[in-house]
Amino acid sequence: MKIVRDTEACYGCRTCELVCSFHHKKVFSPELSSVRVSMNNRTGVINWSIDSSCDSCKGESRPLCVGYCIYGALREVKSK
Numbered sequence: 123m124k125i126v127r128d129t130e131a132c133y134g135c136r137t138c139e140l141v142c143s144f145h146h147k148k149v150f151s152p153e154l155s156s157v158r159v160s161m162n163n164r165t166g167v168i169n170w171s172i173d174s175s176c177d178s179c180k181g182e183s184r185p186l187c188v189g190y191c192i193y194g195a196l197r198e199v200k201s202k
Contacts, residue, residue, distance in 0.1 A: 123178055124201045125185055127170050131195035134161045134168040138187035138196060145179050145186050157187055 142155040156176035
């Protein structure tokens with residue numbers, strides 16, 4: 123499975139970073155997250171990425187970033 127973001131629905135709230143760090147280290151710390159979110163303050167463009175440490179929340183019913191995205195901007199898709 124792959125996690126993708128709907129750029130129109132994402133507001134850059136960074137909840138995905140927090141729940142990801144909690145999954146990995148049991149603390150809320152964006153620095154420990156597999157997800158990175160940043161916003162260009164001039165253009166308002168939100169950059170979002172997942173690094174290779176993402177395990178799609180192994181042991182959970184679905185990735186926490188998808189489940190806790192309050193805007194519904196994240197979803198899982200089958201990898202090709």
